[in-house]
Amino acid sequence: MSQLTLLSAEGATTRVALSEAPGYTKPDGPLRSRVAYAAAHVVPKTHADNTPGQPAEVDWDATLDFRRAVYSWGLGVADAMDTAQRNMGLDAAATRDLIARSAQVAREEGGSVVVGVNTDHVDDEHISIPQVIDAYKEQLHFTEEQGAGPVLMASRHLARVGQSADDYRHVYREVLQSATVPVVLHWLGTAFDPVLAGYFGADDWQTASEVLLEVIGENADKVAGVKMSLLDAASEVSVRERLPEGVRMFTGDDFNYVGLIGGQDVPQARQPERNPASPRQHSDALLGAFAAITPVASAAIQALDAGDPDRYFEILDPTEGLSRQIFAAPTFYYKTGVAFLSWLNGHQSAFQMVGGLHSARSLPHLSRIVELANASGALEKPELAAIRWHGMLRVNGIDVPGVIS
Numbered sequence: 001m002s003q004l005t006l007l008s009a010e011g012a013t014t015r016v017a018l019s020e021a022p023g024y025t026k027p028d029g030p031l032r033s034r035v036a037y038a039a040a041h042v043v044p045k046t047h048a049d050n051t052p053g054q055p056a057e058v059d060w061d062a063t064l065d066f067r068r069a070v071y072s073w074g075l076g077v078a079d080a081m082d083t084a085q086r087n088m089g090l091d092a093a094a095t096r097d098l099i100a101r102s103a104q105v106a107r108e109e110g111g112s113v114v115v116g117v118n119t120d121h122v123d124d125e126h127i128s129i130p131q132v133i134d135a136y137k138e139q140l141h142f143t144e145e146q147g148a149g150p151v152l153m154a155s156r157h158l159a160r161v162g163q164s165a166d167d168y169r170h171v172y173r174e175v176l177q178s179a180t181v182p183v184v185l186h187w188l189g190t191a192f193d194p195v196l197a198g199y200f201g202a203d204d205w206q207t208a209s210e211v212l213l214e215v216i217g218e219n220a221d222k223v224a225g226v227k228m229s230l231l232d233a234a235s236e237v238s239v240r241e242r243l244p245e246g247v248r249m250f251t252g253d254d255f256n257y258v259g260l261i262g263g264q265d266v267p268q269a270r271q272p273e274r275n276p277a278s279p280r281q282h283s284d285a286l287l288g289a290f291a292a293i294t295p296v297a298s299a300a301i302q303a304l305d306a307g308d309p310d311r312y313f314e315i316l317d318p319t320e321g322l323s324r325q326i327f328a329a330p331t332f333y334y335k336t337g338v339a340f341l342s343w344l345n346g347h348q349s350a351f352q353m354v355g356g357l358h359s360a361r362s363l364p365h366l367s368r369i370v371e372l373a374n375a376s377g378a379l380e381k382p383e384l385a386a387i388r389w390h391g392m393l394r395v396n397g398i399d400v401p402g403v404i405s
Contacts, residue, residue, distance in 0.1 A: 056089060077112070126161065135155075140152070153188065233256040
């Protein structure tokens with residue numbers, strides 16, 4: 001039986017059995033019981049200057065092929081979002097190109113794509129409220145022209161200039177009223193971006209969520225859903241239960257997604273505290289974690305489609321530990337884990353990231369990802385993953401039994 005060599009934080013190595021590929025099958029079409037998007041990453045050209053501060057040179061073949069793979073598993077793609085390294089290596093020109101190319105691939109594949117709309121093409125860190133509105137509108141209208149669904153991301157510019165809840169109400173009201181298609185609102189917590197402290201006008205989620213719900217209530221015909229990325233199940237359920245009819249909750253909680261997506265269908269011990277009388281008993285998904293475990297996520301939701309919640313839980317529950325490792329503090333470096341698994345699984349030829357972000361996690365951290373991916377069925381090609389991981393260890397001076405140097 002093949003084995004994996006693992007590396008501890010103390011530098012010790014251990015060996016575990018390499019699991020076989022789980023053999024999940026692709027669905028005949030889109031998933032039915034839940035709407036699920038994988039927030040996809042970008043693959044750089046291997047020979048490019050992938051160092052901090054340099055413009056992104058994207059390997060478009062590998063980047064877009066990854067999106068085709070996501071569609072083949074019945075999921076949608078959430079693109080040009082924080083997983084694609086917005087504000088962490090993906091510059092404005094590359095972002096614009098990514099949106100246009102990804103929308104074209106979605107049309108070719110018959111897939112569903114939503115993309116991030118932000119203000120980050122503006123170089124100045126400090127701009128006025130009217131300039132924030134204009135910047136949002138510029139990206140919004142470009143996204144609409146490409147035929148992609150807009151996700152109105154949290155803006156660093158707004159976080160810096162916004163002095164009160166009224167400023168947030170004003171900005172979102174103006175931007176939403178200019179939208180020609182319903183948008184998804186994205187509330188990104190400080191674990192992902194510390195600059196966004198106090199978003200929606202308050203530091204505590206209870207107060208901030210009131211503002212968010214007011215914005216949605218005043219513009220319900222313009223809002224398709226809200227993506228919560230606070231890594232707090234209670235906050236998500238609280239907002240979910242108060243959403244207007246027709247507005248979806250997309251979980252962005254990479255720590256607690258099994259119970260939030262499963263809702264009343266998962267074991268009682270894993271259900272987040274909720275109101276059983278609420279018509280909203282589960283969340284849909286828009287997750288960076290699903291880019292790392294796309295086949296597993298698909299198989300789990302296929303089980304729900306088949307009316308087998310026990311199988312859903314059996315498949316997906318083991319992946320939550322993997323996701324918690326990928327998204328461990330500092331959480332904003334989770335993109336490294338997503339790209340690392342993409343490389344292990346054969347979706348890119350090298351473990352490279354724009355902005356040099358492939359260096360953002362330690363070898364022991366990556367080793368734990370390998371261990372948990374192996375245990376949860378997230379290694380799509382286990383033998384390839386073992387070869388690549390062991391080669392990485394050898395390059396870094398770690399002895400791997402049975403591997404010839």
